Amino acid sequence: MFIINEFIQPQTIEEAYNILVSRRNNAVIGGSAFLRMGSKKINTAVDLSKLGLDYIKDEDGYIEIGAYTTLREVETSPILVNSFSGVISNSVKNIIGIQFRNIVTVGASVFSKYGFSDLITALLALDTEIELYKAGRIPLDDFLKRPFEKDVLIRIFIKKNQRRASFQDLRNSVSDYPILNVAVSRLDNQWTIAVGARPRVAAIAIKASEALSEHLGPENLAYYADIAAEELTFGTNERGTAEYRQAMCKVLVKRALMEVLECK
Amino acid sequence: MQIEIILNGKKVSLDVKNNELLADTLRNYGVFSIRKGCDTTCCGLCTIWVEEKPVLSCAMLSVRADGKTITTMEGLQREAEEFAQVLVAEGSEQCGFCSPGFILTVLAMKRELKNPTQEEIVHYLTGNLCRCTGYLGQLRAIKKYLGVA
Ligand SMILES: Cc1cc2nc3c(=O)[nH]c(=O)nc-3n(C[C@H](O)[C@H](O)[C@H](O)COP(=O)(O)OP(=O)(O)OC[C@H]3O[C@@H](n4cnc5c(N)ncnc54)[C@H](O)[C@@H]3O)c2cc1C
Ligand code: FES
Ligand code: FES
Numbered sequence: 001m002f003i004i005n006e007f008i009q010p011q012t013i014e015e016a017y018n019i020l021v022s023r024r025n026n027a028v029i030g031g032s033a034f035l036r037m038g039s040k041k042i043n044t045a046v047d048l049s050k051l052g053l054d055y056i057k058d059e060d061g062y063i064e065i066g067a068y069t070t071l072r073e074v075e076t077s078p079i080l081v082n083s084f085s086g087v088i089s090n091s092v093k094n095i096i097g098i099q100f101r102n103i104v105t106v107g108a109s110v111f112s113k114y115g116f117s118d119l120i121t122a123l124l125a126l127d128t129e130i131e132l133y134k135a136g137r138i139p140l141d142d143f144l145k146r147p148f149e150k151d152v153l154i155r156i157f158i159k160k161n162q163r164r165a166s167f168q169d170l171r172n173s174v175s176d177y178p179i180l181n182v183a184v185s186r187l188d189n190q191w192t193i194a195v196g197a198r199p200r201v202a203a204i205a206i207k208a209s210e211a212l213s214e215h216l217g218p219e220n221l222a223y224y225a226d227i228a229a230e231e232l233t234f235g236t237n238e239r240g241t242a243e244y245r246q247a248m249c250k251v252l253v254k255r256a257l258m259e260v261l262e263c264k
Numbered sequence: 265m266q267i268e269i270i271l272n273g274k275k276v277s278l279d280v281k282n283n284e285l286l287a288d289t290l291r292n293y294g295v296f297s298i299r300k301g302c303d304t305t306c307c308g309l310c311t312i313w314v315e316e317k318p319v320l321s322c323a324m325l326s327v328r329a330d331g332k333t334i335t336t337m338e339g340l341q342r343e344a345e346e347f348a349q350v351l352v353a354e355g356s357e358q359c360g361f362c363s364p365g366f367i368l369t370v371l372a373m374k375r376e377l378k379n380p381t382q383e384e385i386v387h388y389l390t391g392n393l394c395r396c397t398g399y400l401g402q403l404r405a406i407k408k409y410l411g412v413a
Contacts, residue, residue, distance in 0.1 A: 004282035007265060007327050033305050033323040036285065045282065049328070072317075097391010099311045099318045099369065175306070175390050 002035050006044045016046050017133040017152050028152055030108025031070065033100060046152075053107070053154065056080060065156045067107025071095060071119070074106060084126055085263045087165035087183060088158075091122035096175050111153040113144060113201045116177045120144070121196030122167050124204060125183035127159035144201055163187045164263035166256040169197075170248050172239065179240040180248050184256035186263075189213055193228050193256075195249055199237045207231045208253070225253035267330035271295070272339025280326040286312070287321035289329075290336065297337035297364040301393070308392035311365035312336050318372040320391075337364045343371055350409045356401025362394040370406055379412055 007029075010016040020026050026044040029035065035042075053066035056077045063079060071092040074080055080088045095101055095118060109119050110130060120140070128140040132151040135143075140156075165185035169178045178197040185192050191212040196202030205228035212224045234245040268277050271290075280289050287298050287310045300322055301309035310322040313335040337344050344367050351357045351367075366389070373380065373388045380388070385406055394402065407413070 002283055007282045032325050036323055096306060097308055098388055099308055099320045099391050100305055102317050102319045103323050
């Protein structure tokens with residue numbers, strides 16, 4: 001069981017950040033679903049509930065999602081269901097159950113860079129930026145490559161455009177952790193293929209995305225899926241071997257490409 | 265820390281530890297319909313409503329419940345009994361250990377979804393595990409209760 005010495009609800013983000021960095025074992029609390037499974041000794045738990053970060057809005061050319069928005073809100077938000085072929089909402093649908101998604105938060109899900117994350121894979125296939133208190137507003141792709149540094153994730157921005165997208169996942173059973181997940185998006189002739197749960201955190205298959213953007217022939221979809229599976233690295237854990245993941249990557253990428261081509 | 269909640273329509277003041285989970289706080293207060301069936305937030309047995317939404321009380325910090333309206337089976341006796349009778353008639357209640365969490369989720373679904381399809385019903389209930397019934401009887405009972413095909 002984790003321990004919390006002090007529980008604080010700051011009134012500003014600046015205050016939250018200052019408390020967070022003032023001691024090594026101070027931590028932000030999201031929905032606490034992940035934290036409660038560990039035995040972390042938290043000196044001060046920083047709760048962001050009073051900062052109005054629970055929202056999804058469509059403004060100034062971006063869809064903005066506050067860090068305290070729950071995954072259930074992401075799943076059911078009409079803004080997200082009706083954008084990018086519903087890829088963001090679809091990506092969270094198999095995470096445990098509704099009662100769980102009513103608690104867990106977007107900020108924690110992205111900041112933690114979990115290898116198995118379904119949401120990160122979907123966001124990575126879109127034009128996503130995140131806003132951190134100290135590091136500022138940066139592309140999600142950059143954030144995922146940076147070493148860990150304490151910060152507060154405040155919100156997420158997704159550029160509003162006509163991207164069509166598809167999310168595919170492979171699980172032993174619905175609501176289990178994914179063995180592999182894939183998101184593919186297309187804006188005109190520009191494609192992005194993201195693959196997660198490798199089991200490392202999601203990454204963009206750059207060569208496959210570029211090859212596809214330059215010469216698409218629908219009859220050759222398997223060719224591009226193979227490039228993606230060859231250029232990315234895969235690992236082994238209790239849910240699957242590297243070889244299995246690589247083989248399944250070809251299947252999921254191909255399925256996602258086909259689905260995007262069918263999107264209206 | 266002292267928290268104040270509205271529990272099944274009544275104002276209640278509770279003294280909770282900073283790392284205490286709502287499932288434990290409420291059970292210690294005597295709300296025995298809440299069960300804990302796992303330690304990994306996967307079974308749904310501890311489901312309660314917070315502000316009318318189904319949540320896992322085993323994952324929520326009690327300090328976070330301050331000022332919130334909380335509903336458990338004890339606060340939904342009439343509706344729960346109505347549905348439980350359909351469950352029994354369909355032969356889909358066995359040991360009953362999963363029932364409170366399951367029933368609260370079904371009642372939440374009834375409020376949230378209008379005429380749900382079978383696929384939507386199953387999706388809504390993926391977070392509720394039952395080790396006895398094999399789910400088909402439960403599904404029959406839900407459809408009957410909601411009056412959907
Ligand atoms: C049993 C289980 C199964 C899961 N299965 C899946 C799955 O299949 N697919 C999937 O994608 N996800 C899965 N998850 C992850 C889940 O979706 C959430 O991402 C996870 O629980 C973290 O969310 P939380 O709100 O509970 O965070 P917490 O447990 O509160 O926090 C997690 C971490 O994030 C930090 N943090 C929280 N908020 C912020 C913030 N705003 N800024 C900076 N740091 C912050 C905390 O300090 C902590 O280190 C699973 C989680 C559990 C517990
Ligand atoms: S006790 Fe199993 S999900 Fe809460
Ligand atoms: S009836 Fe026994 S666990 Fe569901």
